[in-house]
Amino acid sequence: MTVVMLFLASQLLFTLPLVQGAAQQQVKASCNALAEGCPAAGGAILLAHRFSTRRHAHYSSEEATAQTASVLKALAGATIGHALPNHTLGVLESMAKMDEADGLDVKRTDKYEGLWHPEAAYFKNASAFKAHLSSKVILKEAGLSLYFHPLFPTNIGHGIFDGIYPAFVAMVKFGFQDRPFRPVVVVAPDCVDPSDEDSAIKPGDLVEAYLPDPTHGKTLRPVQVVFRRDLGTNKTALCEFQEGLDSSGLELGAQNVGVGSDAQKKCCEACALTFGCKAGVIVAEMCYLKGSCPGNADPSRCSYEREGGRVLCELTNADLGADVAVQAVAQGAEPGEELLIPGLWIIGKVRRRCMAERIYKAFGQTGELQRFYELERDSRGNGNVLFHFEELLVGSGGGGNMIADTSGAMGGSQAPYYAMSLFRNRIYHSQDINFTDDGLTSPTQLVPPGKDVDVIVIANKRFNNEADTAVIKSVIDGLNTQEGVRAEMIDWSKIGTPDNKFKKHLLRVLQADVYVSSIGTALQYVPFTRDGGVFVALGSVWHRAGRDFPTFMEQQLAGGGTPYLRTLYADPGKKLRLGLPHPSLGEDGYFAGLDEEVVTHRLKEAVDLVRSGFDIPVPPRKTFRLRAKSSWSFAEKMPRPAKPCRLEEMRIASARSWCGQSLSSTKLDPGARLGSARTKTPRCCESYGVLTTFRATVRL
The missing domain is CATH 3.40.50 (Rossmann fold)
Incomplete structure (x- = not known):
């Protein structure tokens, strides 16, 4: 049996066993046995879009169940007191028949992006998997988490109907509409309330900061503290900057640093706070963090000439001695205790987040919310950290505002889901x-x-x-x-x-x-x-x-x-x-x-x-409206493809195309792939959401 760990950037999102094949009835029996009370449902992921079936091997249902349970138990380390819900059986069956992660592509909420594909690490057996876990610090996120990528969350309409609504439709399809969940949201750090203006940190401000930790050096996640004073020692990270250079060092992630005079300083500080970082490469507004050279070569040999406005920021001194005083107010420190920490450990002022983000948190009904950029930041700060989500739901099918399903209504709003x-x-x-x-x-x-x-x-x-x-x-x-x-x-x-x-x-x-x-x-x-x-x-x-x-x-x-x-x-x-x-x-x-x-x-x-x-x-x-009804009637009379296929996206807008041809065309080919009028590929598609699109351009 192969064990696969699926990642997004550096965070462990979920782990699942890949039972290589078995006849369909054997796999189903395995899943049924698992649903009746196997150890530890840790790491179960429910993909709300599609799966692919790969090569088959030959495990009996008993072997499949036993090995599945072994891996899940290794991850969670406990026996669950509840069964997996029966409606996940089809998902588990599809997972069990896969021998690689290539089929786990889904659409997140942002309808303009392509398919999201999780990164994967493979282990030849459960023992190798257990050994790997023993070397890691695992931060467990218990219960159900909902991962989504909202579009323009600073606009309340987009934030709701291009964000939490299509993700919620995925929950409805799995029967989870009443379950509390933790939103795991791809939002920007500047998704803040416009009334909460940014300003320099001053004594008395509430800030987020890492605190000293006897085991890890600093806490794995920041906590809220009160900023008290600057000690005036001005210790900071130092970098050498060279234009026109890139680095072949290990990819450690990226961070938006903006443009202008502060970009190099922010990139240098980001590298100093990232575990194993040796340099950063600034391209446009992004700082790409780089680790050791391949084969542990001299870091200076990682650099090479490359055009495109790149600036290499090579870390030369990461002296993070204590230079500010803060007062702990979070769990883990006595009230009123003053702590000395490096200034770079301060993330920034605690500001009121944008309204959409506060809606997401309340909607989840757990009192929790995870911002994806914070997960990336905290994982970069300690290379041994893995975030383990017990149960994660991801994939919206590309739904959202301005997207219609085959009824012409917004996805999932009509029967049978309402x-x-x-x-x-x-x-x-x-x-x-x-x-x-x-x-x-x-x-x-x-x-x-x-x-x-x-x-x-x-x-x-x-x-x-x-x-x-x-x-x-x-x-x-x-x-x-x-x-x-x-x-x-x-x-x-x-x-x-x-x-x-x-x-x-x-x-x-x-x-x-x-x-x-x-x-x-x-x-x-x-x-x-x-x-x-x-x-x-x-x-x-x-x-x-x-x-x-x-x-x-x-x-x-x-x-x-x-x-x-x-x-x-x-x-x-x-x-x-x-x-x-x-x-x-x-x-x-x-x-x-x-x-x-x-x-x-x-x-x-x-x-x-x-x-x-x-x-x-x-x-x-x-x-x-009447013309939309007429267009819909016209669309219903169009011939359907013999073999419908997955629709990646239908953007409802005037003067767009359907099935690869302009709406003003006199002949529409339902056998072409949905796309722009310039892109025609021989793939099937469904007449999906055409009524609003037709309205502006087709004369009936």
């Missing part, structure tokens, strides 16, 4: 807000007699001209003259404080019966509306590639992805069709293009709907 309503409910509960709607039970009446219909119109940067602003004001004034209706303009930036902003926003959405918005970030709270609510999509006129066109942009999210709501559409293209005066736009310019008569009519429909009620879940086709 993940959006589950996501909405968990979001509310994570913010300690009582919420009981289930997304499936039709409310008899959202607005009972005697209660005003609450209409909120969300401020939007697309209301950027006098005509649109006048329409919004007139419509709100008109609603407020009606009996039983209350309407107001909402500017999310003015509601709540940095500490409670998201919760305050949710509470306001929870009161609303009708949510009115143009495109973009302003509509990203639509999915948190109560069952039976109505979203009025104002849309926008957008200018790209030399032409103006109307768009509703996020139909797959607010509409298709919310089967517990009804969506009504305004008509932003009316001025274009009738040749009426409108703002002149440059590339990527926009305006709302509001027509007062149309908007007023849609709002009357919305008020009537929330008063009368409607059946939920709402079918996807009933949530899209």
Whole structure:
């Protein structure tokens, strides 16, 4: 039996035995035996995307179970008190039939990146694996961890629906939607709240720092301490800098150091704090850390000439003598104890993190969150550290905002998972807000007699001209003259404080019966509306590639992805069709293009709907605008490939392509690979998410 350790950078993510082959029924028997109570489920990983099957050998089910248990026991060192859930059997079966890690490629949340592939280390048997572990310091992360890579987390819409939502869909597919988990998030160090301005560290500031440790020299992870004083000795790391040189030393990771005069200093300090680092190579904004030369050669022989603006930072003195005083406030030190540490051990001030990151932490319901860059940093600081995640879920299938599944809705939001309503409910509960709607039970009446219909119109940067602003004001004034209706303009930036902003926003959405918005970030709270609510999509006129066109942009999210709501559409293209005066736009310019008569009519429909009620879940086709429905009907009539294959990504945007051909083509080939119009490869694909894409370019 082969044992494989799978890594991301230097951290141990998970370990699993690779039972080389066995007949399918034997493997299944092995997995069933394992699920009934084998030792230690440590290191189990649930890949939510795809697997590949490799060569087969011949182990009996008893041998497979015994050897699997041996490896798991070696890692966890204990007997588990619970069985592996039955729904992981198919995953374990696929893993057991693999003889290498090449098939473990998955899409993380960031829809623009390619497949993520874990690094692997192989051991010929369990004994070799145990020997390796005995030389390491293993930091265990118990329970379930969810690893994801959010896109633009500083924007709340992207942070939620290009971050935690697609990762949550993977949890739903495994039946884990109610389980607490630890988010393991790829975010940048500067994902901080804009209100918490950076400044120089001064006495009394709370900082993160490593502290002295009798076993390892310094703690394996930083703790929070109070900065007290600088001793004035100014001890620091020293490097020699040479332009035009690279290094062939052992790769130890990389760190963003920015540009300008501080980049070399930061690169030198990063090397001094990295276990085994001999030099750093600065390319653009990155410092690539390098260790010993191959064969333990003289470090100076590692360097070689290379163009491309590289700067070699060779560490000459890493004198990290104590030069600052801090007061320990974290576990492991007596209150008030003052400690002397090197200044380089201070990571930086403790600052309020960005709102999306705080949402992730609350959503996990464990009170924990691991930032990936911190795992990289701490592993570089001690070469013997391995992070062991007991159970890790990774892989979103490339889902996210602007991505539709075959129904046209956002991935997982419709049957059979209904993940959006589950996501909405968990979001509310994570913010300690009582919420009981289930997304499936039709409310008899959202607005009972005697209660005003609450209409909120969300401020939007697309209301950027006098005509649109006048329409919004007139419509709100008109609603407020009606009996039983209350309407107001909402500017999310003015509601709540940095500490409670998201919760305050949710509470306001929870009161609303009708949510009115143009495109973009302003509509990203639509999915948190109560069952039976109505979203009025104002849309926008957008200018790209030399032409103006109307768009509703996020139909797959607010509409298709919310089967517990009804969506009504305004008509932003009316001025274009009738040749009426409108703002002149440059590339990527926009305006709302509001027509007062149309908007007023849609709002009357919305008020009537929330008063009368409607059946939920709402079918996807009933949530899209007419032209999208027509495009969908057209797509459904297209021939399907004989052998559908995995779809890597479908980016919903106007003037994009489908199956390798321009949408304006008169003949669409469903047998080509999905991609740009310039890339056509003979691979199958499915008509996936085509309705919004077709809308701007196909004339039916």
